[in-house]
Amino acid sequence: MPKTSATLADGRELLFFDPAGTAPRTADDQRPLSPTAHLSTIRRDPATGAWVTIAAHRQSRTYHPPADECPLCPTRDGRLTEIPAGDYQVAVLENRFPSLAMRSAVELGDSETPLRAERSGTGRCEVVCFTAEHGSSFADLTPDQARLVLDAWTDRTAALAELPGVEQVFCFENRGAEIGVTLAHPHGQIYAFPFTTPRTARMIEQAGVHRAATGRNLFEDLLAAERAEGTRVVLAGEHWTAFVPFAARWPYEVHVYPHRRVPDLTRLSEAERAEFPGIYLELLRRFDRIFGPDQPPTPYIAGWHQAPAHRGDELALHIEMFTIRRTAGKLKYLAGVESGMDAFVNDVAPEDAAARLREVAT
Incomplete structure (x- = not known):
């Protein structure tokens, strides 16, 4: 390159x-x-x-x-x-x-x-x-x-x-x-x-709690559970799985994990890099089809969660993507409990969101 x-x-x-x-x-x-x-x-x-x-x-x-x-x-x-x-x-x-x-x-x-x-x-x-x-x-x-x-x-x-x-x-x-x-x-x-950003710090803390209780990595167990249950899986390949999290905060929220836990982008293998574009592009295109063909492009935020540079080996690389649109013509505003207390109330059941994202596959 x-x-x-x-x-x-x-x-x-x-x-x-x-x-x-x-x-x-x-x-x-x-x-x-x-x-x-x-x-x-x-x-x-x-x-x-x-x-x-x-x-x-x-x-x-x-x-x-x-x-x-x-x-x-x-x-x-x-x-x-x-x-x-x-x-x-x-x-x-x-x-x-x-x-x-x-x-x-x-x-x-x-x-x-x-x-x-x-x-x-x-x-x-x-x-x-x-x-x-x-x-x-x-x-x-x-x-x-x-x-x-x-x-x-x-x-x-x-x-x-x-x-x-x-x-x-x-x-x-x-x-x-x-x-x-x-x-x-x-x-x-x-x-x-x-x-270290607050969300990352909380994830590292929870990974430590899970390790102490089970002796295993939180994110490996989380991914394995979602793949085994399948209800919230949106799409999957040989090396990556995209799923709606069990406790999704946003109406349509998808996390994409490599099957092999790595701390950051630099540790991905060539096979993982080669497969990711197809998975991610398909997911983005489905987001644009969620609310119907007469709707404008879906607004979204997508970000890579990586381990801090000098600590956090328990954290697993993954990308989190969500939209603030909850239905056609309506947005999910962060009201008092979300903005004031960081206590989210989701308007769409995660299982329904995953089903809709599977429905709009090409």
Whole structure:
């Protein structure tokens, strides 16, 4: 997989990922950009121990530009964009408005106390452009194109985990204005966090409880149970299974696990990598058919859950995908108990959701 590195006008890194046999790309950013100041910090909530990122400088980020002003399209016909090339397959670039950055302009004193823990927002945020085609989506990719995205995710997971201060790498996609997406171009993001995220910390804790009680790995047992019961399995291959979790939080939520437990993307075998694009593309296309042919594309969030860079060997790599649409024309809003107490109430039985996702198979 050829990978070409370039530098944008303000000093940010841009990477091109191409199929084997492709010549290295060239990029010359002609925009008059100045280096930006990154002012984020992370603060620990003393009541829960969770870290919260404070990034007020992001208020000025690009917001719903028209299609002919999309910053993630290739640079063509004299219009300069974030991608200074006439075309590309997969492009990864440092976010121009990052929540976390390695070059922080914040200076903090030595006044940390148990109730006031604050640190520089050190980390990295990257944008992953899945294709140069503005009106496309991940579901429209070919298996070879989806494999190239998987390879890019893997490459970035390995590189970002080695950065000083990085504890966890999270590759994810938000699709749809209902989710809060502000750029319509098909893309995802990668966050390199300077802490272990709360959901991951809870999963590691539960894995420890399960190990102490049974002597086995929680995620291996969870996958085996779902495959044996079969009621909530949506589709399965030789190396991967997609299923609706027993206690799904969202109306339509699917988790996809490799059959062999690995901690992160870098540990997948070639056979597992080869099969994943077909499984994932079929799942995405089914999501778009859940609510009927007259409905707009289904908004969703999909993210890779990986073990932290320096701990959490019990955690199993998997991707979690869900939509906030609960039925045609209606969204699942996080109301008081969900937003205020993180106590979810699901409007669709997980078994019914799985059955519907099997019904809309091609």
